[in-house]
Structures are given as structure tokens and as C-alpha cells.
Amino acid sequence: MPDLAAPLIEWYRENARDLPWRRAGFGAWGTLVSEFMLQQTPVNRVIPLLEAWLERWPTPADLAAAPPADAVRHWANLGYPRRALWLHRAAVEIRDRHDGVVPRDVDDLLALTGIGDYTARAVAVFAYGDRHPVVDTNTRRVLARAVGGRSQPGPAARRDLAEMTAILPASIPDAAVVNAAAMELGALVCTARAPRCEACPLSDRCAWRAAGYPDTGDTRVKQARYEGSDRQARGAVLRVLRDAPTHDAASAEVVPDWPDLIQRDRAIDSLVADGLIEAVDGRLRLPR
Incomplete structure (x- = not known):
């Protein structure tokens, strides 16, 4: 497998967006809340509501002490409001099982309501600095193209975690940067419909580009239309x-x-x- 880490790190350090959850001292609770909110919701809609949420409930215990109705109400227009209830339940579990501290261990995180593979590893990596593969939709697209030579990723699979692990450098801090960089590249450059291959730091080692950009089909589950649903x-x-x-x-x-x-x-x-x-x-x- 070609070295993808070095160009990803260099590109990220020059092009990463300034987002609240990437700033020093943001904390594990803020990271967890941001990951809940970012599921299927654009960044620009999340940021103002995230800041208001953390101002109102700066710790898991603060949210756990509030009625669930407050969580649903303050979720506002983020969509998929079950996430608000799940986050409230997770806050109660963090208070009751972990003395109000967001756990660091991936298995402990996975045991919380509403948390899956991606969110558990994102908190462990971005909040606590541990070394794990973090794979979201954008990362999967980068891996599908750069490593697999496919135009789009297939349905989510455990294979994605193995592929991401294979490109992570041994250095724990660098591994965290590569995780973030792959997501950022997929969000800004290696996009689903109009990839900007001329601006991609992986263009000289991308399997999809080397194969001539074949259309290998899109087997992902399509979301139903919202209007009238x-x-x-x-x-x-x-x-x-x-x-x-x-x-x-x-x-x-x-x-x-x-x-x-x-x-x-x-x-x-x-x-x-x-x-x-x-x-x-x-x-x-x-x-x-």
C-alpha cells in the first residue's frame, strides 16, 4: 500500500478548517456532543447549536439533571431528534457509571446509548489522543478511491477499519492527524459528486485515478426524499x-x-x- 499518511498530514496542516472541536482544550464532553450533532447534519448548522448546548449544559451531569424534554427542545432544527434523547441517556449513564467523566475506553464508550464504532473511536482519538482508526462517510470515500480504486464506497463494513488502520503511522499524534485529515479531505476535496482531483494531495498515488476514474457503481443505501415523508x-x-x-x-x-x-x-x-x-x-x- 502506498504511503498516504505523509501527504495527508502535510495537506491537513495547511488546509484544515478552524472548527470548535479541533481547538485545544475543547474537552471530551464537547467532542461527544459535537459527534452526536454531526451525524447526518452539515457543519454550518451544528456550530451555533453546539455552542449554545455546551453553554447550557457544560458537563454530562448538567444535561443528566435536565428533563429529556429540554434536550429535545434545544435540539431545534438539527433533525433526527432521537439523537437528543440518546445524548441525554448517555449523559445519565456517564454520570451514573463513570462519575460524570466521559470514558476513554472504546468498549466503555460503545456501551453508552447512541454510540457506535465511529463515535466511540472519534472520542478516544480526538479527545484523549489514543490511536484507533476513525472512519466516517468521508473517510470511506477516500479509502475506496485511493486504496480500492472504486468511485464510491460500498455499504459500511468492518473492512474499512482495517484499511484505515493500515495507513495510520506508528506515531500516536500523527495517527490522530491522519484520521482527521482523511475526513477533511473527503469533505472538502474528494467529494461524492465533484471531486477536485487536481487539488488532492493523494492524486499521484490514488488507485482510482491510476485506473482512469472508472465508474464502479454506487451500492450505498439512498436516503428517502424528505418532502412529503x-x-x-x-x-x-x-x-x-x-x-x-x-x-x-x-x-x-x-x-x-x-x-x-x-x-x-x-x-x-x-x-x-x-x-x-x-x-x-x-x-x-x-x-x-
Whole structure:
């Protein structure tokens, strides 16, 4: 395998964006919150809400002491609001199991609600400086092209962790930089639809470029359209309850003009099932 670490490190040091979670002293709790928020959400939407969140709840114990409804309400327009409940539950678990300190061990992190392979390793690497492979969607695309010669990555697989491990340098600090650099390269240069290969530090050793940029197909699961979806209906219901002065409303008054009332009712039922809202005596409310 060609050396990808050295050019990635050099490129990253010159081109990395100044993001809050990359600044010295940001802390493990801030890193964990940022990783929850960044799942399927653009950076520019996350930054202002992240800063407000950490100002309100600067430690896991602070969030754990708040009602779950506050977490859902302050999640605002980030989407996928189950993440807010998961983060609240994780905060409770950190308080109760780890004396209020975000754990460092990957297995301990994986045992927290809402945390998978990527987030656990991201916290261990970027907050605590340990050496692990950190693989997100952008990293997988860089690996697929530079190492595998494919135009797009396939479905997420454990193989990605092995491929990332293979390019990490032995130096622990340099390994952390390579993890961050691969993600940054995928976000800024090696993008899904319009890669800027002329600006890529790996262009002289990229297997996909050497093969003539073949279209090897895209087998990733496509996200369903948002407009008219159950996701949109769920968001509309939650928005009504977040904006209500007491965060509750009569069931019949929640988006009564929704075009498909069967879909609206299905959205309400699914929100109740997920624990994001509660149905009590003909009224809906955020969880307490």
C-alpha cells in the first residue's frame, strides 16, 4: 500500500478548517456532543447549536439533571431528534457509571446509548489522543478511491477499519492527524459528486485515478426524499410541541391542516413509540 499518511498530514496542516472541536482544550464532553450533532447534519448548522448546548449544559451531569424534554427542545432544527434523547441517556449513564467523566475506553464508550464504532473511536482519538482508526462517510470515500480504486464506497463494513488502520503511522499524534485529515479531505476535496482531483494531495498515488476514474457503481443505501415523508410529518409535530409555551397541545390541534392526516397520526404514533413525545389524556407533550 502506498504511503498516504505523509501527504495527508502535510495537506491537513495547511488546509484544515478552524472548527470548535479541533481547538485545544475543547474537552471530551464537547467532542461527544459535537459527534452526536454531526451525524447526518452539515457543519454550518451544528456550530451555533453546539455552542449554545455546551453553554447550557457544560458537563454530562448538567444535561443528566435536565428533563429529556429540554434536550429535545434545544435540539431545534438539527433533525433526527432521537439523537437528543440518546445524548441525554448517555449523559445519565456517564454520570451514573463513570462519575460524570466521559470514558476513554472504546468498549466503555460503545456501551453508552447512541454510540457506535465511529463515535466511540472519534472520542478516544480526538479527545484523549489514543490511536484507533476513525472512519466516517468521508473517510470511506477516500479509502475506496485511493486504496480500492472504486468511485464510491460500498455499504459500511468492518473492512474499512482495517484499511484505515493500515495507513495510520506508528506515531500516536500523527495517527490522530491522519484520521482527521482523511475526513477533511473527503469533505472538502474528494467529494461524492465533484471531486477536485487536481487539488488532492493523494492524486499521484490514488488507485482510482491510476485506473482512469472508472465508474464502479454506487451500492450505498439512498436516503428517502424528505418532502412529503413521514420524517417531515414527525418534524412538524415536534415543532408544534417545541414552540408551545408549555410544550404540550391537544392532539387534535397538532398540525390539523397536514395534507395526509393518516400520515400525521402515524408520525405521532411513531414519536410516542420512540419516546420523543408522550400522549396523556388527549394531549401530546414533550417527555418529562
